[in-house]
Amino acid sequence: MSAMKMSERTMAHRVWLFILLLSLSAVHGQVSYSIPEEMPRGSLVGNIAQDLGLDMNRLKSGKARIYTGERAEYIELNKERGVLLIKERIDREALCGQTTPCGLHFQIILDNPMEFFSVTIEVNDINDNPPLFSQNEIKFEISEASLTGAKFVLERAVDNDVGINGLQSYTLKPTNNFVLKMHSLLGGSTHVEMVLEKPLDREKEDHISLVLTAVDGGEPQMSGTIQIQITVLDANDNAPVCVQSVYKTSVREHAPKGTILTTVSAVDADEGQNGLIRYTLSNSLGTAHKMFAINHTDGLLKVIGDTDFEKIKSYEIDVVARDQGGHYDTCKVIVEVIDINDNRPLINIMSKSGEIDENSKIGRVTAIINVQDVDSNENGRVECTINQNIPFVLKFTSNNVFSLVTDSELDRERESEYNITVMCADEGSPSLSSSVTLSLQISDVNDNAPVFEKSSYEASILENNSPGLSIFTVKARDADSKQNARVSYILEESSVNGVPISSYVSVSADSGIIHAVRSFDYEQIKHFNFRVKAQDGGNPPLSRNVSVKISIYDQNDNAPQILYPVQTGGSVVAEMVPRSADVGYLVTKVVAVDVDSGQNAWLSYKLQKTTDRALFEVGLQNGEIRTVRQVTDKDPVKQKLTVVVEDNGQPSRSATVNVNVAVADTFPEVLSEFTDFTHDKEYNDNLTFYLVLALAVVSFLFIVSIIAILSVKCYRWRRERMFYKSSANLPVIPYYPPLYADVGGTGTLQHMYNYEAYRTTDSRKSDLKYARPPTESIISLDTSGTQTLTHAHMGKPAVSDDQVRSRNLLLC
Secondary structure, three states: OHHHHHHHHHHHHHHHHHHHHHHOOOOOEEEEEEEEOOOOOOOEEEOHHHHHOOOHHHHHHOOOEEEOOOOOOOEEEEOOOOEEEEOOOOOHHHHHOOOOOEEEEEEEEEOOOOEEEEEEEEEEOOOOOOOEOOOOEEEEEEEOOOOOOOEEEOOOOEOOOOHHHOEEEEEEEOOOOEEEEEEEOOOOOEEEEEEEOOOOOOOOOOEEEEEEEEEEOOOOOOEEEEEEEEEEEOOOOOOOEEOOOEEEEEEEOOOOOOOEEEEOOEEOOOOHHHHOEEEEEOOOOOOHHHHEEEOOOOOEEEEOOOOOOOOOOEEEEEEEEEEOOOOEEEEEEEEEEEOOOOOOOEEEEEEEOOEEEOOOOOOOEEEEEEEEOOOOHHHHOEEEEEOOOOOEEEEEOOOOEEEEEEOOOOOOOOOOEEEEEEEEEEOOOOOOEEEEEEEEEEEOOOOOOOEEOOOEEEEEEEOOOOOOOEEEEOOEEOOOOHHHHOOEEEEOOOEEOOEEHHHOEEEOOOOOEEEEOOOOOOOOOOEEEEEEEEEOOOOOOOEEEEEEEEEEEOOOOOOOEEEEOOOOOOOEEEEEEOOOOOOOOEEEEOEEEOOOOHHHHOEEEEEEEEOOOOOEEEOOOOOEEEEOOOOOOOOOOEEEEEEEEEEOOOOOOEEEEEEEEEEOOOHHHHHHHHOOOHHHOOOOOOHHHHHHHHHHOHHHHHHHHHHHHHHHHHHHHHHHHHHHHHOOOOOOOOOOOOOOOOOOOOOOOOOOOOEEEOOOOOOOOOOEEEOOOOOOEEEEEOOOOOEOOEEOOOOOOOOOHHHHHHHOOEEO
16 A cells, blocks of 8 residues: 555656646756765755855745655755755665766756756765675685695675775785685676695694685775684595586577486595585576576586577586585586577668659669578578569568569559568578568659540630630649649630630639630620640640630620611601501511520510501511501501510510601692601701711811712713613612521511512613512602602512502602
8 A cells, every 4th residue: 555655656756847847947057066975964065055156045935945756865955054965874885886976866946936956966985884794604624635726715705885995805814724816707706715725734733713804995994804614624635526527418498497407427536424525506607507506416407597599509507526525626517508489580671762753663672671580590590571462572682681672663643652561480480470561652753644524625605704704614633743743724826717815715824714805796706616735743744735615605785676667867768558458458567687696686576656556566576567457538647656676685675666657549648748757857866976076077078078079970971971872771779788687587587579670672761660578668758859759569560650650659
């Protein structure tokens, strides 16, 4: 329970310190001190306020404190004096052991504002520990027959101090029979032996007491002693002799503890107790004594540790065969560790490319891999493979180094990234393996041209559009990436009716949106073609073209145009209807056209105003004006009709025409009614415009008029001369209406207009007769008083001049 609380408290301290360090924003300082160990409590370490440049008031106001974390607090802060004092006695050996240098690390923390300063106190060793032996005495039984030069291993002393204060030398007293020899071993330790220098004589001295002294180098110098008690035995003058000086054996690594390796044996020529042999391992500093043990009586060597071939492949063990008299012989046991397959191959990436170009040549090295297996022989032989169906191959170079190279062409558009798994397995039984996955990006090169979503594009737009209107969008995609896939759209140079295509449309370079540059007129252009190029941002760039067709749709932007009756400015044209006309009598026909198309050109005719609405009607589709009842004597001679012609557009457009009708049987009756007909006309609103225009160009027209009059007079004089001389026939000069076509059966221009010319054989004033629809009559009245009457019947024989004059009246 206490351990759990301690753990929680430690974690809390760590979290608190982490938050504290993150929140501190003041300048950090650091100061170091050096003190000897074992200073008494309250001893001065250093003036921390002076060394850190802090004011005494700052220490107090900042609530200065020492933070050591979970370590013991050996130092305290005196805020009144601004100094560090020893709080607890410091034992360097307990604090750091044999580690040098030995230091205390803590922080001084201040609040408002928060600051912290790192303090390091180096604790110096003092000579406060003498060399010590693990036991008080050593006992030897040495035969008086021991030969000079006999060696006896002595126990080594231990000094917890370090450096010069540590163990430095040994002395042996008295030195009557023995001398001391020291051998330096690997690691800095010393092997101490007592060597018999003068033979023993039990009769003179059967017990010898020696003192082995270990001395350090401190000041004052300290030492430790151990008593050596030697019992001199009676003549045992034969030492054990090992049967073999070197024994060789082997053991599998990680062999179970207790595995027997070999048996070491020695013989002693002495008998009885002097011939008993005890086997021990030499007191060496190696690891053999941790790995192996020997039976003291029979010399059986066995395993007591974990043998690892990868750490130590063989051991050399010194076995001491010692008899009761202290004589001994040594032999060596060499233990070979047999490797087993207990290590997986270790894969190291020496170098690798994160990405390569898709146009890289075959054989391009993308990674170099080093594979090591610390096992030996077949257990350490490694074979490596990679996953299948990828354009890479693994090649062995030398010294367990493999190269990953391209084996076929790469295509980023097909595969932009490869995760290549390298699997390495050894040849052990069972085999061990390991793997590593390499991620390789394929970088793009510009090897794909943009591709349009369609092979060609068609779009439409209504006429009278506003310039800049977005018509539609062309879209192309590029299988490449980044800059190589950035598509720009370009309008290819071409012309439509001699005008550059750039005057009609434009294309957005980034989005491919086609914009209208101008307002289109269906009556001028109905469709046009051009080409758009999609070009990527590669170097060099790749491109592709696509054809685009734009169709212009008609809008109802043209009002109907009246072809007949022709509205003249100076004369009044009247259609004559006899009072004897029957119901359905064709008075005239309104002829109109609309330059729009489709339903925008479908025309309908309506009678808007009339002098007598019950007398006339107009055909809705054909524009024919007919009587709807019998004409009576009460009907006025002068009839005025207003016809509205409307198209079928949305919204519809219209035009109006005034038709004058004379209801009479005789010419004088018509003449008397129509003499003031022209005076009833309202002045046209455009009169002012024409007057202003006439005044503006009067000087120019005056000159042109004179030239025109003279030219006409001359032309007529020459024509008359030609007719008199040649008696040739007069040419026919018929009147043709404007060239408009009938649109889809709308009733416009449904009747054929035939023109026939009649004249006498030798008269240059022959009458010209125009064929008109049946029973159609025209009376043209002019204020000049000149009267001309023209009448024609289509499909009937010509009539006499008197008959014509009785039907039609023309006032010129």
